[in-house]
Amino acid sequence: MYLSLLDVFLIFLFIVFIAVIWQHFKVREHTLRCVKRQCDQLGVQLLDGAIQGSYWCPTFQKGQFKVVRCYRFYFTSTGSGRYRGEIKMRGMQQISIHFDPHPM
Template sequence: MNLTLLDTTLIFVVFIFVLLIWQHFKVREFTLKRVKQQCAKMELQMLDDSIYGSFWCPTFANGQLKVRRRYRFYFTATGEGRYLGEIEMLGMQQTRIYFEPHAF
């Protein structure tokens, strides 16, 4: 069996794609854990136990290529209202978290 340059390139591209997907899920799980911790700290209840991505953009930070991701989630303080929250990550670092004004 002989591999051509095209075969080798395709294998490399598929490998890189799988690594990117794996990294995405790793960051997403880490972000979900951070949101749950912050909600518990503020005595809020995270609804649906999930986050969803609303934005991502590759950027350079400190001379390194990183991906800026923004995830949204829903939470409640009293059990009656549904409020929107947002967390922003730069690579594996949390840069910002926002909770919509809510009733206590």
């Protein structure tokens, strides 16, 4: 059995697709750990135990391709209110995190 150039190209695309999905899940899990750590430091509780991806944007930083991802999450400080937060990541590096104003 011989592989054509098209077959090799399709196999390569499949491998790249799997690698991109794998990286996405690694960044998402790392981001969730960052959010949980920051919530613990501020004394607030992360609601739903999850983050939601809102957008991503490809960028080049120092000649390297990076993806800036933005995730939203909900938290509470008193147990009765629901407030929104947002975290931005460039690759595995946290760029910023924002918590909506909330009572302490």
